[in-house]
Structures are given as C-alpha cells and as structure tokens.
Amino acid sequence: xxxxxxxxxxxxxxxxxxxxxxxxxxxxxxxxxxxxxxxxxxxxxxxxxxxxxxxxxxxxxxxxxxxxxxxxxxxxxxxxxxxxxxxxxxxxxxxxxxxxxxxxxxxxxx
Amino acid sequence: xxxxxxxxxxxxxxxxxxxxxxxxxxxxxxxxxxxxxxxxxxxxxxxxxxxxxxxxxxxxxxxxxxxxxxxxxxxxxxxxxxxxxxxxxxxxxxxxxxxxxxxxxxxxxxxxxxxxxx
Numbered sequence: 001x002x003x004x005x006x007x008x009x010x011x012x013x014x015x016x017x018x019x020x021x022x023x024x025x026x027x028x029x030x031x032x033x034x035x036x037x038x039x040x041x042x043x044x045x046x047x048x049x050x051x052x053x054x055x056x057x058x059x060x061x062x063x064x065x066x067x068x069x070x071x072x073x074x075x076x077x078x079x080x081x082x083x084x085x086x087x088x089x090x091x092x093x094x095x096x097x098x099x100x101x102x103x104x105x106x107x108x109x110x
Numbered sequence: 111x112x113x114x115x116x117x118x119x120x121x122x123x124x125x126x127x128x129x130x131x132x133x134x135x136x137x138x139x140x141x142x143x144x145x146x147x148x149x150x151x152x153x154x155x156x157x158x159x160x161x162x163x164x165x166x167x168x169x170x171x172x173x174x175x176x177x178x179x180x181x182x183x184x185x186x187x188x189x190x191x192x193x194x195x196x197x198x199x200x201x202x203x204x205x206x207x208x209x210x211x212x213x214x215x216x217x218x219x220x221x222x223x224x225x226x227x228x
Contacts, residue, residue, distance in 0.1 A: 034216075043112065043200045043219030044153070047114055087153075096141065096204065098217060100153035 002026040004088045009105040012078045020104055021075040022088030027068050031090040035062065035073045036098070039084045044100075047073065047086070083108045113137065113180060114220035116201050124225045128189040131223045135182055135203030141165070142184040143204075144176055148197035161186055191227045198222045 003024040012018040024033065035047040048055055048062045050071070055062040061074040075082055087103040113136035123129055135142050144156040146169075147195075155168035159178035173191075178184040188195060201216040 038153075042201070043114075043222050045219065046216035047113070049216070089217075093223075096158060096215070096217075097143065097155045097168060098145075098153075098154065100145075102152060 002028060002031055002090045004090060004101050006086070006088050008105045009107065011107045011109065012075075014080060015077050017039050018075040018078045018082070018106065018107065020072065020075075020086050020088075022091075023070045023073070024088070024090055025067075025069045027090055028092075028097065030092055032092075033062065033064060033071050034089045034091050034098070035060070035070075036087045036089060036100075037082075037084040038087070038103070039081075044087065044098075050090075050091065078108045080108050081108060082106065112218040112220060114201060114203050114218050116199075116220040116223050119221070120222060120224050120226070122228065123191060125191055125193060125228055127191050127227075129191065129225065129228060131186040131188070131199050131201075133184045133186070133201030133203075133220060134143040135184070135201075137216055139203035139205045139218070140152075140182065141204045142178055142182070143163070144170075144184070144186050145200045145202065145219075148194075148199050151197075153200075156186070158177075160164065188225070194226050196225055196227045198224050 034049040036044040038044045050062045063072045085103040115134045139188045140161045143158045147153045156170040158166040200222045202219045204215045204217045
C-alpha cells in the first residue's frame with residue numbers, strides 16, 4: 001500500500017476551521033483517498049473519501065490536489081467533539097483492508 | 111452507534127491461555143475485518159472474511175485464527191497468549207457487493223474488546 005504522511009498533532013480553537021494535511025506522493029491512479037477518525041475510547045469512524053474531485057459531506061470537505069499527491073481534510077467549524085486522531089488512508093479499488101498510519105492528533109481548544 | 115457489536119468489552123486473562131472474541135456485523139454486511147490496536151504497533155489489519163470465506167490476511171500471528179459463521183458473525187481466537195498480545199481488538203464490517211471488494215466502501219467499526227494478558 002502507498003504511504004501517507006501526516007503531522008503528528010495539530011491544534012485548533014472551537015468554531016474555527018481546521019485544515020488537516022496529508023501527503024501521498026506515491027499514490028497510484030486507482031487509489032482512493034479515505035479519511036477516518038478515532039475519538040477517545042472508540043473505534044475508528046469513516047469521515048470522507050475521494051478519488052480526484054473535491055468532496056463534501058455533512059462531516060467535512062476533502063480537497064484533493066490536482067496531481068493527487070496531497071489532500072486536505074477540512075472541518076469547517078471545529079467543535080470539542082471533533083478532538084480525535086485523524087487518519088488519511090489510501091485504498092486500492094480492488095482491496096478492502098485499511099492500512100492505518102500514525103494519524104494526526106487534533107486538539108480543539110474551547 | 112455503528113451497528114457493529116463486539117463482546118466482551120473487556121477481557122483479562124493469563125499468559126498461555128486461550129480466548130475468543132466475538133463480533134456481530136451490521137445487518138446485511140457480508141465482510142468482517144479484524145484489527146489490533148496496541149501502543150507500540152498502532153492499528154493493524156489482521157484478517158478479513160467475506161460471506162464465510164477468508165479473503166485477506168494481514169499481520170496475523172499463527173497463534174491467532176478467525177472464522178465467520180453462516181449467520182455472518184465472526185470470532186477471533188487467540189491462543190497461547192503472551193503479554194504482548196494485550197491490545198484493543200476491533201471488528202469492522204462493510205457491505206461490499208457480490209462482485210467483491212470495492213475500494214471505496216466504508217468500514218463500520220465496533221467499540222472493540224480490550225484484552226489484558228497478565
């Protein structure tokens with residue numbers, strides 16, 4: 001599986017936007033970009049995914065660079081409940097496993 | 111609530127023992143995945159079953175085995191337990207179609223079983 005690189009930690013203030021970056025320079029043409037997050041004491045949960053175009057859902061937005069070598073997860077207004085570890089994962093269309101890296105620990109300050 | 115249930119929530123046992131972790135996937139999901147989360151290794155994929163058949167294997171030790179039953183629930187068996195097996199074990203399910211694994215289907219994770227080996 002292609003590797004992703006994320007900052008170990010980031011901090012944000014409540015009700016401000018958060019931009020979580022992810023580098024994936026060895027991404028292949030069939031890799032989807034997935035984001036999952038893990039809240040404290042819980043299992044991971046799906047956030048969003050995309051292939052080439054930017055994507056929006058009720059939780060977040062995903063901005064994908066034109067060359068697909070990086071992406072950014074955008075939380076439009078961070079809440080305390082968004083404090084979690086965020087994982088950026090590449091997933092082949094033919095495979096189903098998730099390969100987790102170390103992720104980014106997001107701290108949201110009140 | 112993801113719809114995936116795991117039992118037990120906590121398990122404390124001794125080295126050398128054998129335990130069974132149970133997972134019930136979301137209704138209708140054919141695929142079940144097992145992951146291990148430890149402090150030093152992070153979240154690692156162990157094994158996947160699809161409709162009763164093993165589909166993919168990850169970093170699963172030979173002392174560990176799994177199966178998926180006709181009602182689609184799955185069990186992960188851990189034997190000859192060592193201190194290093196202490197971890198959180200997560201089960202996830204997803205609803206790939208009959209054509210097989212489509213890479214963009216989301217996985218729904220259960221709350222996990224915390225295993226402590228003393």
